[in-house]
Amino acid sequence: MKQFQQLAKRYATALMETCGNDIPLQEALFNELTALSDSFEKVKGAKKVFENPGITIDEKKLILKKIVGDKINKKLFNFLSLLIDKKRVNLISDIQNEFNKLVNKSKGLVVAEVSTATQISPNELEEIKQKLETLVGKNEKVSIESKTDPNLLGGVVVKMNDLVYDGSIKGRLEDMKRRLLT
Numbered sequence: 001m002k003q004f005q006q007l008a009k010r011y012a013t014a015l016m017e018t019c020g021n022d023i024p025l026q027e028a029l030f031n032e033l034t035a036l037s038d039s040f041e042k043v044k045g046a047k048k049v050f051e052n053p054g055i056t057i058d059e060k061k062l063i064l065k066k067i068v069g070d071k072i073n074k075k076l077f078n079f080l081s082l083l084i085d086k087k088r089v090n091l092i093s094d095i096q097n098e099f100n101k102l103v104n105k106s107k108g109l110v111v112a113e114v115s116t117a118t119q120i121s122p123n124e125l126e127e128i129k130q131k132l133e134t135l136v137g138k139n140e141k142v143s144i145e146s147k148t149d150p151n152l153l154g155g156v157v158v159k160m161n162d163l164v165y166d167g168s169i170k171g172r173l174e175d176m177k178r179r180l181l182t
């Protein structure tokens with residue numbers, strides 16, 4: 001799993017480098033990549049066509065051309081062709097996720113996933129957002145994705161920038177159990 005995530009990061013970084021500092025292009029490629037990734041997940045067998053060793057690379061590229069035609073940016077088409085060449089089409093959703101992180105970083109935006117046992121008020125979310133913005137730095141803004149997870153029992157868990165801040169009751173109980181057993 002970790003190896004595939006590292007590969008996805010490398011490919012996402014390569015795609016980002018083709019965009020340079022052009023934020024509108026980054027956003028456009030992200031939207032197109034997301035639509036394509038979603039299509040691969042929704043259309044049964046779509047990914048399998050590109051993973052099938054019985055279909056040549058040239059045939060796969062022809063299929064891609066027929067599917068997307070001139071509907072996507074040339075840079076993204078070339079990128080997808082590279083994925084076909086390297087037999088990495090299976091990573092498309094992971095690449096899309098990593099590319100999203102890079103686009104957000106380019107825009108100075110950090111996405112924080114905030115999980116709580118019950119739904120919290122907009123005022124509480126704003127308070128959490130302000131505290132997180134003091135952690136990330138002056139030039140970055142925080143966007144919050146709020147989720148409820150009844151398994152937490154209480155408290156809050158924040159996932160941001162590949163870090164997890166666990167202030168949940170469940171997390172504290174697990175930590176206490178771990179310390180007692182060692």
